[in-house]
Amino acid sequence: MKRERLLPLIVAxxxxxxxxxxxxxxxSLPAIALDFGVxxxxxxxxxxxxxxxxxxxxxxxxxxxxxxxARPTFMVAIGVFLLGSIxxxxxxxxxxxxxxxxxxxxGGAMMVPVGRLVILRSIxxxxxxxxxxxxxxxxxxGPMMGPPLGGLITTYGNxxxxxxxNIPMGLLGIxxxxxxxxxxxGEPKPLDVRGFALSAIGLxxxxxxxxxxxxxxxxxxxxxxxxLAGMTGLALYVLHARRHPHPLIDLGLLKLPxxxxxxxxxxxxxxxxxxxxxxxxxxxxxSFGLDPLQSGLITFASAAGAMFxxxxxxxxxxxxxxxxxxxxxxxxxxxLLCVFGLFRADTPYPLLIGVxxxxxxxxxLQFTSLNAITYAEIEPERMGQASSLAGMAQQVALxxxxxxxxxxxxxxxxxxxxxMDAAINFTFAFLTVGLVSASSAWMMLRxxxxxxxxxxxxxxxxxxxxxxxxxQRPGT
Numbered sequence: 062m063k064r065e066r067l068l069p070l071i072v073a074x075x076x077x078x079x080x081x082x083x084x085x086x087x088x089s090l091p092a093i094a095l096d097f098g099v100x101x102x103x104x105x106x107x108x109x110x111x112x113x114x115x116x117x118x119x120x121x122x123x124x125x126x127x128x129x130x131a132r133p134t135f136m137v138a139i140g141v142f143l144l145g146s147i148x149x150x151x152x153x154x155x156x157x158x159x160x161x162x163x164x165x166x167x168g169g170a171m172m173v174p175v176g177r178l179v180i181l182r183s184i185x186x187x188x189x190x191x192x193x194x195x196x197x198x199x200x201x202x203g204p205m206m207g208p209p210l211g212g213l214i215t216t217y218g219n220x221x222x223x224x225x226x227n228i229p230m231g232l233l234g235i236x237x238x239x240x241x242x243x244x245x246x247g248e249p250k251p252l253d254v255r256g257f258a259l260s261a262i263g264l265x266x267x268x269x270x271x272x273x274x275x276x277x278x279x280x281x282x283x284x285x286x287x288x289l290a291g292m293t294g295l296a297l298y299v300l301h302a303r304r305h306p307h308p309l310i311d312l313g314l315l316k317l318p319x320x321x322x323x324x325x326x327x328x329x330x331x332x333x334x335x336x337x338x339x340x341x342x343x344x345x346x347x348s349f350g351l352d353p354l355q356s357g358l359i360t361f362a363s364a365a366g367a368m369f370x371x372x373x374x375x376x377x378x379x380x381x382x383x384x385x386x387x388x389x390x391x392x393x394x395x396x397l398l399c400v401f402g403l404f405r406a407d408t409p410y411p412l413l414i415g416v417x418x419x420x421x422x423x424x425x426l427q428f429t430s431l432n433a434i435t436y437a438e439i440e441p442e443r444m445g446q447a448s449s450l451a452g453m454a455q456q457v458a459l460x461x462x463x464x465x466x467x468x469x470x471x472x473x474x475x476x477x478x479x480x481m482d483a484a485i486n487f488t489f490a491f492l493t494v495g496l497v498s499a500s501s502a503w504m505m506l507r508x509x510x511x512x513x514x515x516x517x518x519x520x521x522x523x524x525x526x527x528x529x530x531x532x533q534r535p536g537t
Contacts (some may be wrong), residue, residue: 072176074234080203085211114166123445143166245439263294323435324505333498335462366421402491445485
């Protein structure tokens, strides 16, 4: 099998277990809340904590891969993720579940970014869009299988088994990585320990304080204190990064136009999209009265649409280019997100599933485009830093999306005087996150008309197409 197919398929095993786990738990949030005796909205902490751990540890994933090699890093990361899964399955309280999800996130922070780094460093830019499609098509089986499988287990069994179903695939990923992934050890710069401490503490306290303001796990005073301390830590990191010769998170990459638009504009888009796996199952189960299996059989339609679009993304980008696709698609995907809030218990299922299918198509095209354009101007030697910063920003945006979705639901309940599971409250919540997502189109307008031409295949004849520089691979 060709390299541009084999490596993405191996990395896809990690994406598979990560995506299946996250989508399956989203379907089971009401059942977990009932078991722990907490409000369903409090379970947003179980989602955001995982994303928080990703954001905290992703910045050092490139350094760890360079220091110890991509292959052992990838294998150990999958192992840590599986240990966290076992911890989730045996947790007896919200606090224990949150702690186990953080451990899962530690593994995920090394697992997927290091795998993506292997692809970025091993495959020429001209083949990158196709390689990313090979990566994401198998990985999308996770989101397709997660909701119905999680719903089936929760309805007819126990939600704890959800966290154990990804162990066989994880073990397969470890074996395939051992056999086929190159060592790819680079020449790591000295680790910016102070930068890691400031960024980790800053991100952790900021996101934990922000997500806990609804008096979940800690008091409001403690949450506010964490939020202020975290923001201070982040500000100190910015000052530190300006003076350090090799900062952990290279904010100077944001000076590159395509990277800046891909990260900042992509983050706005992901804030809206990130709230959907949290809000949609709650609406279907709490407001519409569906059981977890029925909810999962409906929500998986979005993943099916996403998988279909992955087969067309490269051709669409080659035909129209990145800028028009990113602008129009951001608005279309955001509009469909707002439409979710118009669903009611008596909405015909074919219409509901059709909207979810279309939404999955537009969302998938946007993610594929963003993941490619972000690296259009990145030199091979800066891929590690760029991948870390982009991955961190993605997870922070998704965590913010879940948190904003939870707060919008709470505020709507207070304003309407209706119980939180009332349909009108979900209308307001989806409208809120949809408008945030739509605002990303303003950032996409700043792209040059020919941005990413080399990646999309629209490079003019005679243009020089740069090939990635060879990477040292001792031990392979």
